[in-house]
Amino acid sequence: MIHMIQEPCYSVPKKLCAFFAPDDIPHALLRDNASTLPAPLDDIMTNDLKWDDILLALRRYALVEVGEQTLAVHRLVQAVTRDRLPVDERSQWTEVAVAQIAKVFSDAGEPFEPWTWPTYSQYLPHAMAAVSHADKASNASVGTAFLFSGIGAYLRERAQFEESKPCLERSLAICEQVLGLDHPDTAISLNNLGYLLEAQGGLAGTQPYYERALAIRERVLGSDHPDTANSLNNLGYLQYSQGNLSRAKAYYERALTICCLRLGQGHYLTQIVQANLEALEAAE
Numbered sequence: 001m002i003h004m005i006q007e008p009c010y011s012v013p014k015k016l017c018a019f020f021a022p023d024d025i026p027h028a029l030l031r032d033n034a035s036t037l038p039a040p041l042d043d044i045m046t047n048d049l050k051w052d053d054i055l056l057a058l059r060r061y062a063l064v065e066v067g068e069q070t071l072a073v074h075r076l077v078q079a080v081t082r083d084r085l086p087v088d089e090r091s092q093w094t095e096v097a098v099a100q101i102a103k104v105f106s107d108a109g110e111p112f113e114p115w116t117w118p119t120y121s122q123y124l125p126h127a128m129a130a131v132s133h134a135d136k137a138s139n140a141s142v143g144t145a146f147l148f149s150g151i152g153a154y155l156r157e158r159a160q161f162e163e164s165k166p167c168l169e170r171s172l173a174i175c176e177q178v179l180g181l182d183h184p185d186t187a188i189s190l191n192n193l194g195y196l197l198e199a200q201g202g203l204a205g206t207q208p209y210y211e212r213a214l215a216i217r218e219r220v221l222g223s224d225h226p227d228t229a230n231s232l233n234n235l236g237y238l239q240y241s242q243g244n245l246s247r248a249k250a251y252y253e254r255a256l257t258i259c260c261l262r263l264g265q266g267h268y269l270t271q272i273v274q275a276n277l278e279a280l281e282a283a284e
Contacts, residue, residue, distance in 0.1 A: 018081040019097035031088035035100035111154040145174035187213040229258035252277040
């Protein structure tokens with residue numbers, strides 16, 4: 001638990017900012033997701049009068065720039081702030097920084113939707129800084145895995161494959177370490193790596209990731225779960241891309257049966273699988 005006994009109010013954002021990128025730190029990043037902060041920090045950051053006092057105090061620092069919507073903190077100030085924190089408190093602030101960014105990414109939506117890209121782009125430097133500090137502090141948490149996954153997925157969608165891969169690999173490693181080899185979130189990380197390899201054209205290397213994700217989902221979620229159908233569709237598309245039409249059709253048909261049963265004809269996943277199956281049948 002982070003303690004704030006007899007600390008000046010401006011120490012709250014200064015400590016938190018030490019775990020983000022130094023420039024263009026949105027005020028919203030510090031304030032809008034205050035539910036991730038322990039009491040009484042949430043009240044300090046959301047109270048407009050206290051926030052005005054914080055900004056007034058920060059303006060007295062030569063190495064802190066306070067803008068209308070963002071802050072900038074000199075790298076030296078960040079480094080000194082981190083170094084002066086006890087190890088436990090440094091670890092706690094790292095977790096808070098990761099949670100703040102993770103909440104922003106969660107609220108923004110899926111990175112495969114282009115309308116989410118401005119948010120991901122704005123917060124990407126701060127996300128990279130937060131997970132870097134978490135890794136250095138060995139803070140292997142579900143939140144860190146989620147953030148690595150969000151970063152990697154966004155970079156993949158922007159065709160920045162080389163930058164995406166280590167983030168997705170780190171997400172998978174943390175999920176395996178923290179959640180276990182058979183957890184549904186581990187399956188999501190496997191799928192994300194499979195998507196990346198598929199986007200790069202590495203179809204042969206993609207299959208083990210998709211197959212392992214399918215095995216986890218069948219075992220943990222059930223053979224008729226929508227996530228299982230998603231994995232079946234992925235494997236169907238992979239087989240179709242490799243010219244194995246009969247195997248692709250079997251995957252698609254099973255996926256479509258699950259989707260119609262569990263999601264209905266109007267669901268987007270049902271429609272995707274249906275379209276994939278129709279394209280395959282037209283190619284036969």
